[in-house]
Amino acid sequence: xxxxxxxxxxxxxxxxxxxxxxxxxxxxxxxxxxxxxxxxxxxxxxxxxxxxxxxxxxxxxxxxxxxxxxxx
Numbered sequence: 001x002x003x004x005x006x007x008x009x010x011x012x013x014x015x016x017x018x019x020x021x022x023x024x025x026x027x028x029x030x031x032x033x034x035x036x037x038x039x040x041x042x043x044x045x046x047x048x049x050x051x052x053x054x055x056x057x058x059x060x061x062x063x064x065x066x067x068x069x070x071x072x
Contacts, residue, residue, distance in 0.1 A: 001046040003035030009049040013056070 001009075010020055021031040034041040065071045 001041050003041070006035060006041050006045065009046065009053070013049050013053050015049075 010016060013020075015023065017031045018028055020026075021028040033039050034045075062071075
């Protein structure tokens with residue numbers, strides 16, 4: 001994953017680098033350096049962010065269905 005895709009996924013997940021690092025218990029300095037000066041973004045980050053985004057969409061859909069009375 002490149003730096004621009006990382007920024008895009010962070011935005012879709014409603015994170016910035018600081019909140020992402022805090023949420024995962026990582027050092028901000030580490031997250032901030034990803035994609036710079038030859039430091040690769042860890043392989044797991046892209047799939048983690050995609051799953052987080054999808055999970056939030058499912059939660060939103062579940063709430064909408066509950067509010068509409070379709071499910072309990």
